[in-house]
Amino acid sequence: MTVFPKVLHVEDDADIREIARLALEVIGGLTVKQCATGAEAVQQAPEVKPDLLLLDMSMPDMNGVETLNAVRALPGMSGVPAIFMTARAQLQEQTDLLQEGAVAVISKPFDAMTLAQEILDIWQGLG
Amino acid sequence: MSGVTGVSVDVADGAVQAASVLPVGLTPFHGVLLLFVAVLSVRAFVQPRPFVAASQQQPAKRKRKVRGGLRGAVQMLTGHSQPQLPAPKAEPQSHKLLEVAFTALLDEVFVFDPETSRVSFLNARAEARVAGLGLKKNRVRFPDLLPAANRAAVTGAIRNLRHSALDSVVFELTSAGAPLELTLKLIREDGADDCFMAVLRDISGRVSEARAQSDYVATLSHEMRTPLTSIKGAMDLIASGQMGVLSGNAAATLGVAQRNVDRLLRLTNDILDLEKLDAGKMRCDFEEVRMGLLVKGAIEEIQDYARKFDVSIRAEMRCQDCRTYADPMRLSQVMANLLSNAIKFSQPQTEVCASVCEMDGNIRVSVVDHGPGIPENIQADLFMPYSQGPQVQRKVASTGLGLSIAKKIVEAHGGSIGFESEPGQGATFYFELPKAGFTGDVAA
Numbered sequence: 001m002t003v004f005p006k007v008l009h010v011e012d013d014a015d016i017r018e019i020a021r022l023a024l025e026v027i028g029g030l031t032v033k034q035c036a037t038g039a040e041a042v043q044q045a046p047e048v049k050p051d052l053l054l055l056d057m058s059m060p061d062m063n064g065v066e067t068l069n070a071v072r073a074l075p076g077m078s079g080v081p082a083i084f085m086t087a088r089a090q091l092q093e094q095t096d097l098l099q100e101g102a103v104a105v106i107s108k109p110f111d112a113m114t115l116a117q118e119i120l121d122i123w124q125g126l127g
Numbered sequence: 128m129s130g131v132t133g134v135s136v137d138v139a140d141g142a143v144q145a146a147s148v149l150p151v152g153l154t155p156f157h158g159v160l161l162l163f164v165a166v167l168s169v170r171a172f173v174q175p176r177p178f179v180a181a182s183q184q185q186p187a188k189r190k191r192k193v194r195g196g197l198r199g200a201v202q203m204l205t206g207h208s209q210p211q212l213p214a215p216k217a218e219p220q221s222h223k224l225l226e227v228a229f230t231a232l233l234d235e236v237f238v239f240d241p242e243t244s245r246v247s248f249l250n251a252r253a254e255a256r257v258a259g260l261g262l263k264k265n266r267v268r269f270p271d272l273l274p275a276a277n278r279a280a281v282t283g284a285i286r287n288l289r290h291s292a293l294d295s296v297v298f299e300l301t302s303a304g305a306p307l308e309l310t311l312k313l314i315r316e317d318g319a320d321d322c323f324m325a326v327l328r329d330i331s332g333r334v335s336e337a338r339a340q341s342d343y344v345a346t347l348s349h350e351m352r353t354p355l356t357s358i359k360g361a362m363d364l365i366a367s368g369q370m371g372v373l374s375g376n377a378a379a380t381l382g383v384a385q386r387n388v389d390r391l392l393r394l395t396n397d398i399l400d401l402e403k404l405d406a407g408k409m410r411c412d413f414e415e416v417r418m419g420l421l422v423k424g425a426i427e428e429i430q431d432y433a434r435k436f437d438v439s440i441r442a443e444m445r446c447q448d449c450r451t452y453a454d455p456m457r458l459s460q461v462m463a464n465l466l467s468n469a470i471k472f473s474q475p476q477t478e479v480c481a482s483v484c485e486m487d488g489n490i491r492v493s494v495v496d497h498g499p500g501i502p503e504n505i506q507a508d509l510f511m512p513y514s515q516g517p518q519v520q521r522k523v524a525s526t527g528l529g530l531s532i533a534k535k536i537v538e539a540h541g542g543s544i545g546f547e548s549e550p551g552q553g554a555t556f557y558f559e560l561p562k563a564g565f566t567g568d569v570a571a
C-alpha cells in the first residue's frame with residue numbers, strides 16, 4: 001500500500017496555491033499544508049512535521065533555497081527532502097537548484113492533472 | 128616559431144598574401160601584426176560572437192591585395208561584412224606606427240608556436256600579464272598564461288585546430304578573475320611554419336551586461352509563466368471533471384481555451400528563446416555529443432506526439448559514433464522542432480525518417496517527411512519568423528518561430544541548416560555541424 005507523504009507547500013501566489021491544493025488534495029489525495037511565505041513555513045513546520053517540502057523558488061523576503069535552509073535548521077528537520085518549483089526553466093538553473101539540496105525540480109507551469117503523481121514518484125524514488 | 132615569411136588569411140571570398148604587397152622596411156611578420164591590429168580595431172565596433180564559434184577554412188582560390196584581404200579578414204573574424212569600412216588611404220606604415228598601435232591596444236596579443244606553444248611575440252598589455260604572473264617573457268608558453276581551469280580546453284583547441292579543417296576559435300574564459308575572451312587563430316602558409324595568434328580581451332563589461340539582460344529575461348519569463356500556470360491549471364482541473372460534470376458545450380468551450388493557453392505558453396517560450404538568441408544571451412553548455420544517441424533520444428521523446436498523428440518514425444544511423452561539440456539540450460530542441468514539423472505535416476500512416484551521416488567532415492542530421500512539401504512562394508523566407516503565414520500556423524498549431532530558433536541555435540554552434548523540397552513530394556530538413564576532430568579526453 002502506498003504511503004502518501006505529508007506535504008508542506010510554500011508559494012507566494014495565491015492562485016497558484018489554490019491550483020496546487022486542488023491538484024494535490026482533490027486529484028492526488030495527498031495531505032497538504034500551505035504557506036504564503038518562507039517565514040510562515042518556518043513557523044508552521046515544527047507543528048506540521050512535513051515528510052516533504054514543495055517550495056516555490058521565487059518568493060519575496062525568503063526564496064525557496066533560503067526557506068529550505070531555514071526549515072532544515074529546525075530541530076529534527078535537517079533531512080527533510082525538498083522539491084523546488086520554478087518558472088525559470090533553464091537547465092543550468094535547474095541544475096544549480098539540485099546542488100542547493102533539492103531532490104527534484106518541477107517546472108512551471110506544472111501539469112495540474114499529473115502534479116500529485118509526479119511528486120509521489122519522486123517521493124517513492126527516495127526509498 | 129621561425130621563418131614566418133608571409134601571412135595567408137583565409138577569407139570567405141578568397142585569400143590574401145600580405146607579404147607580397149608589404150612596403151619596404153616591413154617584414155612579413157609585421158604584416159601579420161598589421162592585419163590583426165586592423166581587425167581588432169574594427170571588432171571593437173561590432174557585436175562580439177557570444178559562443179564558442181569556429182570558421183571553416185576555405186581553400187585559397189585567388190590572390191588579392193591587402194585592402195581586400197583586410198576587409199575579408201575583418202569579415203571572417205567578426206562574422207560581419209563591413210561595407211561601411213573606409214578603405215585605407217595609403218598602404219605604407221612605419222614601425223613606429225605599429226609600435227604605437229600595439230602599445231595602445233587594450234587587448235593582449237600573443238604569437239606562439241603550434242608545437243611548443245612558446246610565445247615569440249607579445250604586445251605591452253600581454254607583457255603586463257606575463258610580468259604579473261612572475262614569468263619570463265622569452266620562455267613563457269601560451270597556455271601557462273591562462274587560468275588553470277581553462278588550460279586543458281585551450282590546449283585541446285590548439286591541437287584540434289592543427290589537425291582539422293577549422294582555423295579559428297573563440298572562447299569565453301570565465302572560470303577565474305576578470306572574464307576574458309580568447310580568439311585563437313591558426314595562420315597557415317605553404318612553405319612556412321604555421322603559427323598561432325591569440326588575442327585576450329577583458330569582457331567584464333559585456334558579461335555584466337549579459338547578466339543584466341539574462342536577469343531581465345528570467346524575470347519576464349517568471350512574470351508571464353506565473354499567471355499562465357494558474358490559468359492552465361484551473362482549466363485542466365475543470366476539464367478533468369473532478370470539479371463537477373460539464374455539459375457538452377461547456378467542455379467544448381473549455382477545450383478552445385485550453386488549446387489557446389497552451390499556444391500562448393509555447394509562444395511565450397519561443398519568444399523568450401528567440402530574444403535570447405538574438406541578443407546573443409542564450410547560454411550554451413558545450414560538451415562532446417554523440418549525435419546518434421541524441422537523435423535516438425529525440426525520437427523517443429516525440430513518439431507519443433507521433434502516435435497522435437498516426438505517423439511512425441524510423442532512425443537511420445549511418446555514423447553511429449559521430450561526435451560534435453554542442454549543447455545537447457539546445458540540439459535536442461532543434462531535433463524536437465524538425466521532428467514535430469515533419470510529423471505535423473505528414474499524412475497519416477506515413478513514415479518520418481531521421482538520419483545521421485558524415486558529409487565532408489561534418490555531421491549531417493536529416494529529417495525526411497512525406498507531407499505536402501514546402502510551397503515555392505515561402506521557400507526563400509522559410510527560416511524567418513512567421514514565414515508560413517497565420518493560416519498555416521493555426522492549422523498545425525505552430526508558433527511560427529520554431530524554424531527561426533532552430534536556425535539560430537545551429538548557427539550558434541558553427542553549423543548550417545537547410546531543406547530540400549519538391550512541392551507535393553515531402554521535404555527533407557537537415558543541419559550540419561563540424562565533426563569533433565578527435566575522440567580524446569580534452570574538455571571543451
